[in-house]
Amino acid sequence: MPRTVTVGLDGSRESRAAAEWAAREAKLRDLPLKLVHVWEPVPEPMAQASLLSAETQQHRSERSEMGVPPAEGWGRIPQEAAEAVRLRHLDVEVVTEQLSGHPGDVLVKAAEDAELLVLGSRGLGGLGGFMVGSVGLSVVAHAERPVVLVRSQEQAADEHETDPTGVPSAGTPFRPVVLGLDVQHPDETLLTFAFDAARRRETSLRVVHAWYPPPYYAYGTPVNPALNEALALSAEAELAKVLSPWRTRFPDVEVVEVTRYGSPAFHLVKASREACLAVVGRRARRLPVGAHIGHTTHSVLHHATAPVAVVPHD
Structure with a gap:
C-alpha cells in the first residue's frame, strides 16, 4: 500500500491552508493526498460552551440552520475540502477519512502510514478543533514521520507570486x-x-x-x-x-x-x-x-x- 501525504482537517482557515499546501506536496511526490478529519464527541453543554471560537460556533450555527445534525455537519468537512482540492489539483488523487477519538493520538497514529503529516499551525481553539497549541505540539513531539505546520497566511508562502484569486502561480519558481x-x-x-x-x-x-x-x-x-x-x-x-x-x-x-x-x-x-x-x-x-x-x-x-x-x- 503506497504511503500518502496526509493532512489533518478541523474546518478552520489553517487546516484549509494545510490541505492546499499538502496537495501541492502530493503532486511533487507523486503520491495520493489523504484528508483526515478527527471527530471527538463531547457532551452538548460542553460543545456549546464559550471555549469554542467564533468561527466554530458560526460553523455549527450555519449547519443547524440548514437542518444538518452536528455530527453529520462535521462529517462533511473532509468531503467539502476534497471537492475544493480536486477542483484546483486535477492530477492529484484525493481520498478522505473520518476518524474518532482524541485528536492528538489519532493524528499520531495516522502519520504512521504517511510520507508526511501536514497540519494547520493554529486552529479553532478550545474543544472545537484539534489544532489547539498543546495538541499540535504533542503531535509534532510524538509522530515518527515528518510533520509540516502551515499557517493560513502561508497558504501561498512556498512560492513568490499568486494569481488574482490568491492561488499560487504554478509557473513561479520556488523560493529556497x-x-x-x-x-x-x-x-x-x-x-x-x-x-x-x-x-x-x-x-x-x-x-x-x-x-x-x-x-x-x-x-x-x-x-x-x-x-x-x-x-x-x-x-x-x-x-x-x-x-x-x-x-x-x-x-x-x-x-x-x-x-x-x-x-x-x-x-x-x-x-x-x-x-x-x-x-x-x-x-x-x-x-x-x-x-x-x-x-x-x-x-x-x-x-x-x-x-x-x-x-x-x-
Missing part, C-alpha cells in the same frame, strides 16, 4: 528551502529530507549553522577579533566538510552554506522570510507523556514565516 543544521550531530534523515525537498522544487538549499564560542573562550576572555574570525572560519570549514558528500549525492541542488554567530533559532527564523520551507530536526524520544521538541525547533515553529517541517531522527 532552508535547513537548520548542527554540524556536531548531522543526521542523515534530516539532510535527506531537506535535499530531497529542494531537488523536487528545483530550488536551492540554504543550510544555516549557528555557533557560539566554546565556554572556555566565552567566559573571562576579552573580545578578540582575530579569535572570533578564527572560530568563524572553523565553523565554515566544519559545515563544508559535513555537506561535501551531500553535494555529490545531490549534484542538481545548489547549496548555499550560511554560518552565523548567535542563536540558531534567531537565524533560522530570519532565513525563513525568504524561504518556501524551513526544515528542522527533532531528536526522537519515545516517552509516553510530554512534548520534547527542543528549544530551537519550538522557537522556529512559533515564529517562522514559512511552513516548517519537523523531521524526527535518532
